[in-house]
Amino acid sequence: MSKELRPYKPTHPGEVLKDELLSRKITQKKFAESISIPYTELNEVLNSKRPISANLALMLEAALGIKAYIWINMQSRYDLEMARRDKSCKLKIEEIQKVCAGFLL
Template structure:
């Protein structure tokens, strides 16, 4: 997700900061005080795969996004939007290099 930062005048300031959706997912799970292994079981994925999502080593697919919607009550569109923002930022960073 690209964070939007605004000046006092309301002008948008550009930032390069983009979170991997796995980081947001980890924050959400911790805020709800859920057991990571229980969340992995509800998502029908291996705990190691969930850990890889947290570390940004694994993307959130459409199927996982729909499962997260059922488990956490946060829309699949939100999770896919985060993933899309992250993927676009990575592609732009690669092409700019």
């Protein structure tokens, strides 16, 4: 694993969605109703407590015109960065690298 510095805080795509709704002056409740999901589910996404799934990404694309792959890419990058920062994951990766060092010829 790379020893590169990671000084920034990863941005959950829900934060981007929250900003998008604010800029379009759409309330969370109205948006949840318009895409037929429970308000609590949307609120969890907006507060970084739930990921943006493929289904939700498609709904966002239909409602906002922002391509589904953009939401999925943001979620994937966020997930990878969070995994890189997870101490138990780091330890597992380092152990795998030691064990498999001979495979990298």
